[in-house]
Amino acid sequence: MVTINDIARQAGVSRTTVSRVLNQNGYVSDRAKTKVLEVIEETGYVPSEQAKSLRTKKTNVIGVILPRLSSETVSRVVDGMDRELAKAGYQILLSSTSLETEKEADHIRLLESRRVDGIVLFGTHKDEAILNAIKQAKVPVVVLGQDFTPHVSSVVYNDYEASRAAVAALADVGHEKIGFIGVDEADIAVGQERRRGYLDEMKSRGFAVLPEWMQTAGFDMASGSEAFQKMLEYSQTRPTAVFAVTDRLAIGAMQRAKDAGMSVPGEMAFISIGASEASQVVTPKLATVDYYNEDAGMSIASLILEEIDEDMKDAKKIVMNYGLLLRDSLC
Amino acid sequence: MVTINDIARQAGVSRTTVSRVLNQNGYVSDRAKTKVLEVIEETGYVPSEQAKSLRTKKTNVIGVILPRLSSETVSRVVDGMDRELAKAGYQILLSSTSLETEKEADHIRLLESRRVDGIVLFGTHKDEAILNAIKQAKVPVVVLGQDFTPHVSSVVYNDYEASRAAVAALADVGHEKIGFIGVDEADIAVGQERRRGYLDEMKSRGFAVLPEWMQTAGFDMASGSEAFQKMLEYSQTRPTAVFAVTDRLAIGAMQRAKDAGMSVPGEMAFISIGASEASQVVTPKLATVDYYNEDAGMSIASLILEEIDEDMKDAKKIVMNYGLLLRDSLC
DNA sequence: TTGTACGCGTTATCAC
DNA sequence: GTGATAACGCGTACAA
Secondary structure, three states: OOOHHHHHHHHOOOHHHHHHHHHOOOOOOHHHHHHHHHHHHHHOOOOOHHHHHHHHOOOOEEEEEEOOOOOHHHHHHHHHHHHHHHHOOOEEEEEEOOOOHHHHHHHHHHHHHOOOOEEEEEOOOOOHHHHHHHHHOOOOEEEEOOOOOOOOOEEEOOHHHHHHHHHHHHHHOOOOOEEEEEEOOOOHHHHHHHHHHHHHHHHHOOOOOOHHHEEEEOOOHHHHHHHHHHHHHOOOOOOOEEEEOOHHHHHHHHHHHHHOOOOOOOOOEEEEEOOOOHHHOOOOOOEEEEOOHHHHHHHHHHHHHHHHHOOOOOOOEEEOOOEEEOOOOOO | OOOHHHHHHHHOOOHHHHHHHHHOOOOOOHHHHHHHHHHHHHHOOOOOHHHHHHHHOOOOEEEEEEOOOOOHHHHHHHHHHHHHHHHOOOEEEEEEOOOOHHHHHHHHHHHHHOOOOEEEEEOOOOOHHHHHHHHHOOOOEEEEOOOOOOOOOEEEOOHHHHHHHHHHHHHHOOOOOEEEEEEOOOOHHHHHHHHHHHHHHHHHOOOOOOHHHEEEEOOOHHHHHHHHHHHHHOOOOOOOEEEEOOHHHHHHHHHHHHHOOOOOOOOOEEEEEOOOOHHHOOOOOOEEEEOOHHHHHHHHHHHHHHHHHOOOOOOOEEEOOOEEEOOOOOO
């Protein structure tokens, strides 16, 4: 690999001069300049960002810790992030936990060893371990999707309000008996907040909630389907609508409903959160909440850049907007 | 940021000793060892992979150039890649062209400046410029999705055979008048090979192909819908089935067919390539070809690692398998 | 068993 | 205008 020394030698100047023409600072004669550029062109020399970083203590790389890439929401967010970061000359170094979320702390250290300028963590849960790991970190860390303020700056979706809005949408078209399909509560945002939103909205409207109406599922369609099945089996009083915390769960449940011969939304209405591509191609089209993932990505990117540039006094919290997509599965 | 020197000083030994306990090579007394580990623990010292790389000329980072992440196939492939690379201790540095595919060459240089150990390029087209850029590169480059052999090692999907198989599947259930929705031919794999597969299969079966039956579309559903519309408008003889080169196009077309009151698959059957999540939730379920994207990701990962480890004599070509998913839209 | 000295490819600080 | 020279954080002969 050709180095700055090779260029200097071949151009008959010193390293310093080469560096000067490369970074266009300091004075350098036209003669030397053209000669240097010429040699660079010939040799196909590419300066080592790596060596530069060692010296400048800046890599222009942001580490991103995520559970897995092949998820529509995640990849959208990363896309948005990348667009924003690229503008500022940063690149993304991926660090996937492969759903082993307990390893998030290790990934922080891994990225630190690479001397990334900052870390974006896709929040999957919230406990002491991860919180400590972030505090120990010597580079700025920001979290997306879980509220780690006031300790760590975060970009969060408005899970509580979005859930209330979704349930309200069902209520507005006349439903009172509304079931819920949620996920594990270790995930504060998706597990707890969305559940809380559901319960509060039901309560504020004076709607009763039977225990059997609340089911917990995993992350795939089959799981949503099972949860829906249980809801029907164990309950004397069948709900007329279901709010599922993710599109996948809703689609699984809706499929089961259709298979059972129920008319959707006539006998059973559905709404969820995600605005996935699948949600707009199922029949009927699934009513859902758009979380504007790309925007979230851009926000989290801006946030980490901010933390890198200026030493922030205290943690910042950005709450994303959401948009209700009232589609055919609603009524 | 605490360095190896700080550790050495605080532990009362030399840098060399610290380095030895870190890399567990060479002899080091138990006393020194425990002392060093103790100090490391206290300070939260994380060795700089960056500085190490400068010395060892190995970053353990693979650069990945892709058009955009928020595509189901792309994110699946990257997921597969990452899984395989992580096993070998590598991480992925993303470099998205944001669909400006003419910038692929620039991205190769960008990644070279970061001194990545190897580059994986998601092939979007094939021309002199990109081929030269790859040849100029001083690090191994492999391509996924376009056949760059014998110049550059590639992992390719079997676009030609998959297309023939898809068309054959339609023929096997009785269709003879089969339309085609393709994409721009700058993309050799998707644009040309799939088209060629379609034409050859039609020809081999002695089926006529009217020019109006062959439409070119973009990448979104709306585009597929339009293409289908044109196919019907401009042709006296309406096809009874359509092969679209991507799921999105097929779903767009199918939607249009349903909107126009045609029964699917009764009056119009569909098949495509992609096996997207959307393909299994549309009604009727879309027949499609699974390209096993995760496997492709693992293959391309293995390939680049191979090129890094041993100086390959000549370019290798790996042709991926595919699987036909015969679903409801077929008959 | 441990330490010295040098180099990896840059940038920054001087002095000329 | 230009060029030595010293860092940056680490690995590794070579010596001791």
